[in-house]
Amino acid sequence: MARDKRKTKDEVKQSKVVERNEPQNTVESRKIETHMITLPTAVKKAADIPDKKSTDPKYSGPSEGPFGFGPLVFPCLQRFNNVKFFLIMCCLVTLPHGMIFALVDLSLKVYVSQLSPSVSEAFLMDVTDYGSSFLVSILVAHFGGRGNRARWMAAASIVTGIAAIVFGAPYFYYEIIRLGAVVEEHLCIYGRKPKVCGASVIPHKLICVYLFILGQFLHGIAGIPLHVLAITFIFDHVPTFSAGLYLAIADASLTFGYIMGFLLGLKNFQMPVKEAMKAVGHVQKFRILQNGWWKTYIFIAIGSLCTTLPLLCFPSNLPGAHKIRLAKNQEHPCIDKRLINKEIKPNLKSVLHAIWCLLRNPVMLTQIFCKITESLTFKASSHFLPLYLQTHFLLTPVHSAMLTGLFIFPGCIVGRFCGGYIVDKLKMNIKNKLKFITAVSAISILLFLFLITVNCETARFPGINDDYDGFGEIGNLRAPCNENCGCTSTSYTAICGRNEKQYFSPCFAGCSASKRLKTEKAYYNCSCIKEGLTSPDEEGQYIDAFSGTCNTKCLTLPLFFAFYFSAAIYSNLSCIPALLIIMETVPTSWTSISLGVTFTLLKFIGFVPSPLFFQTVSSLCCTFWDINECGRKVRCWIYHKEKLVYTFMGTWISTQIATGIFCLYAICRHDYMVEENAKTLATSVRLAKPVKDKKAKNKEKKMINF
Numbered sequence: 274m275a276r277d278k279r280k281t282k283d284e285v286k287q288s289k290v291v292e293r294n295e296p297q298n299t300v301e302s303r304k305i306e307t308h309m310i311t312l313p314t315a316v317k318k319a320a321d322i323p324d325k326k327s328t329d330p331k332y333s334g335p336s337e338g339p340f341g342f343g344p345l346v347f348p349c350l351q352r353f354n355n356v357k358f359f360l361i362m363c364c365l366v367t368l369p370h371g372m373i374f375a376l377v378d379l380s381l382k383v384y385v386s387q388l389s390p391s392v393s394e395a396f397l398m399d400v401t402d403y404g405s406s407f408l409v410s411i412l413v414a415h416f417g418g419r420g421n422r423a424r425w426m427a428a429a430s431i432v433t434g435i436a437a438i439v440f441g442a443p444y445f446y447y448e449i450i451r452l453g454a455v456v457e458e459h460l461c462i463y464g465r466k467p468k469v470c471g472a473s474v475i476p477h478k479l480i481c482v483y484l485f486i487l488g489q490f491l492h493g494i495a496g497i498p499l500h501v502l503a504i505t506f507i508f509d510h511v512p513t514f515s516a517g518l519y520l521a522i523a524d525a526s527l528t529f530g531y532i533m534g535f536l537l538g539l540k541n542f543q544m545p546v547k548e549a550m551k552a553v554g555h556v557q558k559f560r561i562l563q564n565g566w567w568k569t570y571i572f573i574a575i576g577s578l579c580t581t582l583p584l585l586c587f588p589s590n591l592p593g594a595h596k597i598r599l600a601k602n603q604e605h606p607c608i609d610k611r612l613i614n615k616e617i618k619p620n621l622k623s624v625l626h627a628i629w630c631l632l633r634n635p636v637m638l639t640q641i642f643c644k645i646t647e648s649l650t651f652k653a654s655s656h657f658l659p660l661y662l663q664t665h666f667l668l669t670p671v672h673s674a675m676l677t678g679l680f681i682f683p684g685c686i687v688g689r690f691c692g693g694y695i696v697d698k699l700k701m702n703i704k705n706k707l708k709f710i711t712a713v714s715a716i717s718i719l720l721f722l723f724l725i726t727v728n729c730e731t732a733r734f735p736g737i738n739d740d741y742d743g744f745g746e747i748g749n750l751r752a753p754c755n756e757n758c759g760c761t762s763t764s765y766t767a768i769c770g771r772n773e774k775q776y777f778s779p780c781f782a783g784c785s786a787s788k789r790l791k792t793e794k795a796y797y798n799c800s801c802i803k804e805g806l807t808s809p810d811e812e813g814q815y816i817d818a819f820s821g822t823c824n825t826k827c828l829t830l831p832l833f834f835a836f837y838f839s840a841a842i843y844s845n846l847s848c849i850p851a852l853l854i855i856m857e858t859v860p861t862s863w864t865s866i867s868l869g870v871t872f873t874l875l876k877f878i879g880f881v882p883s884p885l886f887f888q889t890v891s892s893l894c895c896t897f898w899d900i901n902e903c904g905r906k907v908r909c910w911i912y913h914k915e916k917l918v919y920t921f922m923g924t925w926i927s928t929q930i931a932t933g934i935f936c937l938y939a940i941c942r943h944d945y946m947v948e949e950n951a952k953t954l955a956t957s958v959r960l961a962k963p964v965k966d967k968k969a970k971n972k973e974k975k976m977i978n979f
Contacts, residue, residue: 337595338588353583356510356591359423360519362583363503364526366430369577370499371530372537373437373492376569377402379538380440383566384485387449388478396885401486403880405493407873413497414869415617415624422502422865423587429498430581434574436491441570443484447477448559459766459778461785461800465759499527501868508856508864510591513601514700521693521849528686534573535678541565598861617866627863631870635942636703637858639935640851641871643710646928646935647851648879650844653928654681656887657921658837664912666830667731667775667822669767680838688845696850703854704943710847711936714929717843721925723836725918729827732775737897737911739774741801748896754801755783762899765910768796769823771805771816777910782818794820844929854939890920 339346340354385395417425443449507519543565617627631637655677662673692713696706733739736750745752750762760780768776768784776782783800790810799817807815859867894916895909 337590337592340586340588342582342586350586353586354588354591356507356519359510359587359591360507360522362580363426363499363507363523366426366433366577366580366584367499367503367523367526368530368533369430369437369573370433370492370496371527372534372573373433373440373570374527375531375534376538376566376573377440377489377492379535379541380485380566383449384481387451388475388481390478390482394482398482398485398489399884400881401489402493402496403876405490406497407876407881409494410497410501410873410876411624411628411866411869414501414865414872417498417502418505418862418865418869419619421587421589422498422506423584423589425498425502427581427584429495430577430584432491432495434577436488436495437570437574437577439484439488439491441567441574443477443481444563444567444570445560447481448563449481450559450562459760459764459780460787460796461755461758461760461780461783463757463785497869497872500872501865504852505856505864505868508853509861510594510597512597513857515697516853517693517695517697517849519693520852521690521697524693524849524852525686525690528682528689532678532682535682537569539675541569601861615860616862624866627866628870631859631863631867634858636707636939637855637867639939639942640854640858641874642935643847643851643932644855644871644875645879646932647844647848648875649883650925650928651681651685652880652883652887653921653924654841656884657891657917657924660891660912660917661921663910664914664917665731666729666827667734667767669822670765672822676834680834681841684838684841685845688842689848691842692846693849695846696853701850703857704940706850706854707936707940707943710850711933711940713843713846714933714936717840718926718929720836720840720843721922721929724833724840725922727829727833727836729829729833732769732773732823734775734777735801736777736781742804750777750781750897752801755781758783762897762910763907766820767822768818768820770799770802770818771807772802773805773823774802775823776801776818779818784818788814796820847932887924890924891917894920 340350341347381395381398384390384398390398413425503523504520507523508516511519615630617623658677658681659670659673662668662676663670668676696709699705701709731738735741735752736745736747738747740747741752741754744754751760758780760778762777764778766778768779768782770776770782779787779796779799782796782802784796784798784802785800786797788795788797788810795810795816796818797814797816802817807817809815855867855871856864891912892909894912896913897911898909899907
């Protein structure tokens, strides 16, 4: 009976198997097969990649997986499961972050000019980004390095989008740019009364300042996964000697995003005044005036959020990461001997001990300080170069700022990309990278010293280097010819008179009328301009001055920018090599925490104190301040020529000398560190070899007995 029951059960199973294997010819069954089986089959095909290397522990790791969003994995999308596509997504998510950097710098100028925040409020609005990065660098590096770094980048893209919306909200809801300030003419109006000293009450000032600080806080948090985790993810998935080019491309995207944001921000200053004047309603007027600002921020937020989904599809490690890690472990040892075979445990004591070990690594610590000097060089250039151009060549603040951006940021992109490319092609080891950084720092100093030889004859500037033909005094823009005009120095709008002299504004030249002629603006009836040839316009009125600075026919200005651009390129060649040295001198599992320590010190030393330091030093060189109706110094327009030159060059050259000294010290410590590591590695190999042979012999004996 038992046998008969077993036979019947087997027959039932066989019939079920036959039914499963038989083709189903009905239309309904085909629909069920299409809808119910296609997705699981696709998931299975993508999960079980028919690759010989995938099952070999020498080539694959447990954290390597397919490209997909949770259970939705498709074979056709596995072509994107590589480091090149990750690099593209890294660039796309970094671009909006860099654009916000530029827009925030321009927005801060708008806030300061329109809302008049206090000194402490303006300082917080400027450095909150760096402060928040300083607070979360270690935490993000530690926890993000232990998880899926691509998902942390996806979270950073979401936070970047939220930050952009927070920045754009004040421009949409509150009146920041006032229409009266836009259409105001700086002309001489006889009998104009000066403004009475008093605090201007702006009801929405505090909420706008707080929203700006909140946006800066979110933007700083979002930057750490992009600067730390993305870099380490790329470094772990490419060979050591090929990492330079990948990191150079990723780093250039941030500067390129800043340039794009700067161009968009400049376009926002061209406000639609005529459309706002025609608008019916107060709310519509200020929204029309500010529509360029909030629309730009919304555009950036959408662009950042669009990168979230592709980043969520990446696995913790891409296919082939384990093979690359094994190859890196067999390279010449160059890590600190105290970090060999050490792991960071998920507790506070272990993290603090890891930070202490990293700070005692001489090669890594010197490169952290090189990154700090690099940031100080960039900050010094962006702060002092516009002032240098205004003082040395008498350019307007707008033109000097545009020329500064035109040469600083392309110099950064070219220098950093070439630095990564050179290191990649020459396959430099750590010691050669240190020598390379020292050499390019010395060359940049020599090129920068050539700027001293570049001199230019500047135009005569009444009140600055001229005394109004003997009727005024140097250092005072007011003279008898303009004392009844009610002029203020709140805005520097230079004009060039027919006497080949440059004036601070039409009001200080005594001009009482203006007209636009084609592309230029002409000024008439200027009481301070009495010499020089004049010409009538189409209506027969005699022109006294044109807007803009006087053409001094300075042929040495292109030579100045040639030397400066070359020096900027050489000073930025060290960016990628220094970053590679920091990651190569620690074990593979320590790269994230090492970059976390780097950016913590960089944000704290290189970015937070530098604005205060440069502002204080430059104020000591000022010769003409904009003093408001309450007697407070608002901003400096004209600087002492020699003092500013020595301050700028002294700061720039000092940072480059410090970079060279740090690298020379690292070269001396590198030899000792590598020799000790080689001895330690050789000792461990000698001790491990007999044990390995014993195990192999025992296995062979067991096989023979079997």
